[in-house]
Amino acid sequence: MTxxxxxxxxKRRRRVMPAGxxxxxxxxxxxxxxxxxxxxxxxxxxxxDVGTRRTVSLAIxxxxxxxxxxxxxxxxANAAARAAGRDPNGEIGGDSGVDALPPAEPNQQQQHHxxxxxxxxxxxxxxxxxxRVAVVGDSLAQGVGFxxxxxxxxFWAEVFKQGRISTGLARLDYFNWMAQMHxxxxxxxxxxxxxxxxxxxxxxxxxxxxxxxxxxxxxDWAAHYQGRVEQFAKIATSAGGHVVWIGLPNTADKGRWDFxxxxxxxxxxxxxxxxxxxxxDSWNTFAAADGGYSAFYRDGTKVREIRSPDxxxxxxxxxxxxxxxxxxxxxxxxNLDPKTYAP
Amino acid sequence: MxxxxxxxxxxxxLVFLGHWVLNHNARAWKAFxxxxxxxxxxxxxxxxxxxxxxVTIVAQLSAMVISRQEDQRRRMWSMxxxxxxxxxxxxxxxxxxxxxxxxxxxxxxxxxxxxPPLIQVALPVGxxxxxxxxISYVVDVYRREFxxxxxxxxTLYLSFFPHLVAGPIVRPGExxxxxxxxxxxxxxxxxxxxxxxxxxxxxxxxxxxxxxxAIVDPIFGEPARHSSLEIGVAIVAxxxxxxxxxxxxxxxxxxxxxxxxxxxxxxFDRPYSARSVQEFWRRWxxxxxxxxxxxxYIPLGGNRKGTVxxxxxxxxxxxxxxxxxxxxxxxxxxxxxxxxxxxVGHWKTTMRARGVLATPxxxxxxxxxxxxxxxxxxxxxxxxxxxxxxxxxxxxLGRLVSFQGGPSTLVTAPVLLAIAIxxxxxxxxxxxxxxxxxxxxQLHPVPMGIAAGFALFAITTLGPRGVAPFIYFQF
Numbered sequence: 001m002t003x004x005x006x007x008x009x010x011k012r013r014r015r016v017m018p019a020g021x022x023x024x025x026x027x028x029x030x031x032x033x034x035x036x037x038x039x040x041x042x043x044x045x046x047x048x049d050v051g052t053r054r055t056v057s058l059a060i061x062x063x064x065x066x067x068x069x070x071x072x073x074x075x076x077a078n079a080a081a082r083a084a085g086r087d088p089n090g091e092i093g094g095d096s097g098v099d100a101l102p103p104a105e106p107n108q109q110q111q112h113h114x115x116x117x118x119x120x121x122x123x124x125x126x127x128x129x130x131x132r133v134a135v136v137g138d139s140l141a142q143g144v145g146f147x148x149x150x151x152x153x154x155f156w157a158e159v160f161k162q163g164r165i166s167t168g169l170a171r172l173d174y175f176n177w178m179a180q181m182h183x184x185x186x187x188x189x190x191x192x193x194x195x196x197x198x199x200x201x202x203x204x205x206x207x208x209x210x211x212x213x214x215x216x217x218x219x220d221w222a223a224h225y226q227g228r229v230e231q232f233a234k235i236a237t238s239a240g241g242h243v244v245w246i247g248l249p250n251t252a253d254k255g256r257w258d259f260x261x262x263x264x265x266x267x268x269x270x271x272x273x274x275x276x277x278x279x280x281d282s283w284n285t286f287a288a289a290d291g292g293y294s295a296f297y298r299d300g301t302k303v304r305e306i307r308s309p310d311x312x313x314x315x316x317x318x319x320x321x322x323x324x325x326x327x328x329x330x331x332x333x334x335n336l337d338p339k340t341y342a343p
Numbered sequence: 344m345x346x347x348x349x350x351x352x353x354x355x356x357l358v359f360l361g362h363w364v365l366n367h368n369a370r371a372w373k374a375f376x377x378x379x380x381x382x383x384x385x386x387x388x389x390x391x392x393x394x395x396x397x398v399t400i401v402a403q404l405s406a407m408v409i410s411r412q413e414d415q416r417r418r419m420w421s422m423x424x425x426x427x428x429x430x431x432x433x434x435x436x437x438x439x440x441x442x443x444x445x446x447x448x449x450x451x452x453x454x455x456x457x458x459p460p461l462i463q464v465a466l467p468v469g470x471x472x473x474x475x476x477x478i479s480y481v482v483d484v485y486r487r488e489f490x491x492x493x494x495x496x497x498t499l500y501l502s503f504f505p506h507l508v509a510g511p512i513v514r515p516g517e518x519x520x521x522x523x524x525x526x527x528x529x530x531x532x533x534x535x536x537x538x539x540x541x542x543x544x545x546x547x548x549x550x551x552x553x554x555x556x557a558i559v560d561p562i563f564g565e566p567a568r569h570s571s572l573e574i575g576v577a578i579v580a581x582x583x584x585x586x587x588x589x590x591x592x593x594x595x596x597x598x599x600x601x602x603x604x605x606x607x608x609x610x611f612d613r614p615y616s617a618r619s620v621q622e623f624w625r626r627w628x629x630x631x632x633x634x635x636x637x638x639x640y641i642p643l644g645g646n647r648k649g650t651v652x653x654x655x656x657x658x659x660x661x662x663x664x665x666x667x668x669x670x671x672x673x674x675x676x677x678x679x680x681x682x683x684x685x686x687v688g689h690w691k692t693t694m695r696a697r698g699v700l701a702t703p704x705x706x707x708x709x710x711x712x713x714x715x716x717x718x719x720x721x722x723x724x725x726x727x728x729x730x731x732x733x734x735x736x737x738x739x740l741g742r743l744v745s746f747q748g749g750p751s752t753l754v755t756a757p758v759l760l761a762i763a764i765x766x767x768x769x770x771x772x773x774x775x776x777x778x779x780x781x782x783x784x785q786l787h788p789v790p791m792g793i794a795a796g797f798a799l800f801a802i803t804t805l806g807p808r809g810v811a812p813f814i815y816f817q818f
Binding site for chain 1: 349352355356359360363440444447448451452461463464465466528529530531532533534537564565567568602731781784785788789791792793795796797799800801803804
């Protein structure tokens with residue numbers, strides 16, 4: 001494990017071997033690893049986009065998992081994972097960058113659920129009772145979460161970063177955002193939730209048990225997706241909290257525009273329909289003057305690079321700008337006190 | 344294609360098989376290895392292979408033109424044009440965005456109409472590394488240190504997949520001669536190679552990825568929300584993370600090359616055991632250090648033109664070394680800091696030689712003091728390297744020395760253990776590792792494979808989920 005060195009030759013000579021035997025060592029090592037790690041590999045394959053690669057991976061892994069299960073190795077591997085501090089049934093993408101939520105309080109759920117028919121104001125924060133801001137969604141929300149840590153002032157606001165990489169609303173079998181949003185509301189009780197999700201949703205919609213709800217590309221997909229967006233927003237506002245739903249920005253790849261615009265139309269429709277939900281139009285805010293994709297943003301006389309070179313995400317500057325604008329929208333629509341975030 | 348992935352494992356099994364099957368037929372072997380290396384590179388983005396091919400063609404044509412010139416001035420001009428052509432794509436991909444934004448803003452401030460097109464350019468992975476290798480080739484041909492190689496050899500020298508994306512930066516004389524030697528398939532040091540690969544994976548997956556997720560990213564992301572203790576631990580954790588990340592990658596690269604019968608130069612030699620910054624640079628990213636020395640510092644005049652010019656050359660070399668990592672001021676400050684450290688170190692050595700400064704006694708506590716001060720100086724540099732701006736780095740260091748209290752929830756026992764392991768590998772003697780490798784090499788292939796499989800399982804289970812890219816891929 002220490003750095004490679006040609007000095008200090010060992011007293012006993014190291015034995016070398018022919019390439020054929022070396023290949024045998026490699027194949028045995030990979031096979032043993034694959035058998036021991038099969039349950040994790042299968043869960044990872046399960047979480048992949050529906051398609052040929054996933055189908056082939058599962059076809060290879062299913063027999064391996066059978067072997068692992070029937071030889072008791074799964075239990076041993078799970079025990080090893082627990083000993084290493086990893087939940088063997090945890091999320092595939094991991095929970096890196098996700099803040100711990102406060103512990104659940106008994107009967108807390110019953111204290112909420114007031115019926116709201118029109119937009120209300122967000123409560124003013126005090127030093128004793130800071131504003132509680134949750135940031136939820138996929139990898140874009142992870143960026144917003146880190147930016148929110150800087151944009152919202154620690155004295156007035158507590159930020160709960162809950163963005164999870166590679167998640168979305170289509171694959172509840174991979175990550176159940178409905179259940180997670182319930183947990184966030186019950187335990188963090190956010191006054192304001194910034195939602196940015198949907199980048200990974202161009203695929204079939206599956207129920208939490210893995211059965212298919214609606215294939216992508218079908219006529220009814222949009223209606224089913226809108227149902228999930230609406231359900232999610234209702235959960236997020238169920239305890240009296242407010243939501244700024246950040247729409248998806250355009251991407252460098254024009255081939256994705258139609259789908260993203262359909263998603264944004266759904267997000268906006270749900271925000272228009274539900275109380276305490278506002279929609280932030282990131283597509284038009286950050287598009288080029290001709291409506292196309294731009295990695296740069298002209299702010300008065302200054303030009304700033306705001307997008308990541310992958311053509312999908314923002315860079316640090318871009319996330320900060322996006323979060324500031326989302327907070328400003330919360331001020332405009334829900335009277336969020338600007339002192340919580342203004343410089 | 345990333346090393347610690349199933350994709351790479353499958354790719355490598357096929358390449359390993361093809362490599363040894365075709366080993367006796369040099370032409371077929373080279374063609375196979377070039378195709379394999381281009382597939383490896385194109386896995387990220389197939390368009391990148393055109394850039395790699397373009398750099399190869401330009402480097403080879405430059406070398407051919409240089410070698411045909413007898414007149415020294417013409418040789419030099421040919422070399423200069425060749426280097427400019429080779430480095431052009433790197434300058435464009437790495438610095439154009441930075442240049443365009445700053446020129447546009449300056450022009451707007453001055454009410455001028457000058458506005459270069461704002462194009463965001465994604466940096467192709469590995470371009471900094473193979474560009475430096477291409478420059479090595481052109482300059483070595485110019486210096487008559489290496490003859491012009493064949494097209495196939497140059498193509499394989501620049502694209503050979505084990506070193507392609509993050510080094511080590513191999514010189515033509517170290518790799519090209521190996522391409523024409525028929526490797527002996529009967530004597531493969533599988534245990535030495537496996538040790539490097541598994542050790543590299545452990546450093547990357549278990550130590551570096553864990554520290555990044557557990558403490559470094561949260562604290563460097565928002566230092567204002569954390570205590571001085573957390574910031575101090577995060578800085579040391581980053582020092583360990585970047586070492587384990589980069590040296591882990593290098594170990595895997597060297598191990599993979601070793602399995603194919605190739606020897607790569609060493610890239611790290613326990614850098615945090617150094618007792619001076621000069622020594623640190625002899626131990627850290629050694630192939631970049633010697634590249635900067637041989638192709639920048641010495642051509643600038645090195646230490647042959649007086650004290651002031653030596654200091655200038657040191658500073659220029661380190662500033663450009665900083666800028667090589669990216670078009671951002673915090674990298675320039677990092678390079679400048681190390682330039683300053685080296686200048687002070689050089690000055691002290693000179694003063695001691697002249698008897699102006701006393702030479703410190705050769706005692707253990709002086710050694711400990713030298714080691715600690717070197718480590719602190721290097722860590723201060725890492726703050727500028729890792730932070731997203733100079734302002735963030737300064738505020739982080741300010742918060743560190745202002746002894747901010749508060750909870751330090753991110754300083755946990757596993758974090759401290761990971762740091763301790765990362766530091767311990769700088770100091771453990773090499774002999775026990777050699778003895779273990781020797782003992783393992785006596786095993787039959789099947790038990791050896793089973794042991795390696797269990798080790799691989801332990802590494803993948805101990806590390807956080809997901810595949811984190813190597814830090815040096817962005818450079």
